[in-house]
Amino acid sequence: MVFWLLAFLSFTSFSAQAEIPKNLKCLWVAYPAFKIIEKSETVLFPDGTQMPYPDDSGLDPRKDFDQIVENVTSLEQMFLIPYPAGFQKNPAGQYIVRAPGLNEDPGRLRYEAFFKKIYGETQAAARSNQVWVNWAVDHSKWLFNKKFGAAQALEKVSIDLLKLTHKHPALAHYVTSPLGGTFNWRPIAGSHNMSVHSFGVAIDINPSKTDYWRWDISKNPNQVPKFRNRIPAEIAEIAEIFESNGFIWGGKWSHYDTMHFEYRPELLMSKEYCEHQFNENYPKQP
Secondary structure, X not given: OHHHHHHHOOOOOOOOXXXXXXXXXXXXXXXXXXXXXXOOOEEEOOOOOEEEOOOOOOOOOOOOHHHHHHOOOOOHHHHOOOOOOOOEEOOOOOEEOOOOOOOOOOOOOOOHXXXXXXXXXXXHHHHHOEEEEXXXXXXXXXXXXXXXXXXXXXXXXXXXXXXXXXXXXXXXXHHOOOOOEOOOOOEOOOOOOEOHHHHOOEEEOOHHHOOEHHHHOOOOOOOOOOOOOOOOOOHHHHHHHHHHOOXXXXXXXXXXXXXXXXXOHHHOOOHHHHHHHHHHHOOOOO
């Protein structure tokens, strides 16, 4: 990720003594397109756009989830539900896909204005940042955002998945065409918020083999979705590959979307890694 930093070395920094929240450091390491105003912990973009980091809403993401998910008002809210990377195994060495708790949706809290700023604020702007990525598993091609290493990460995923499907051929039909798609400028179903597919930083694997909570409550929209995953536990091997390349999985959400993977490296970096990279690469005062 060091090559992302070169374009931003001219930014002015705050003092080295300032205590910066670790999650904000991870955000900068993942997307070094801004500087940080010291006293207010405000994100400042080169065009003068400012965005707040601290969450002063007083809302609880577990109790007030529906309210927050429709109106994320700060960058800190995106980190309120930690993403549980990795998978456990049972004594026989088989993967365990755990059912999330109520409103445990790590990554679904998105500050939309931030993603528009870094990936494209309009459909045309977002499209201009797309490049074709070769999906090595079946040699299809998909548009993905070239910024902040997203397209490179997806290409690496596809190569790793090709190796996995050679080892476990039964998994191939989950990650080969017809896939659910990548870049698609649209709102989330049932929401006024934009889908991350709008920015070309998400991919859906084979929808016919996966589950989505809105499909399952379509006849009773007021019911609480009961976690469902028809993909065998081996899906964990697919999800591990995505996670190791900076993608989170919608199969770890109580509002499950088991076909969905989105590029969110800031949620997967260790705090130690963020601390080191931030201290080494954040522009220093001259």
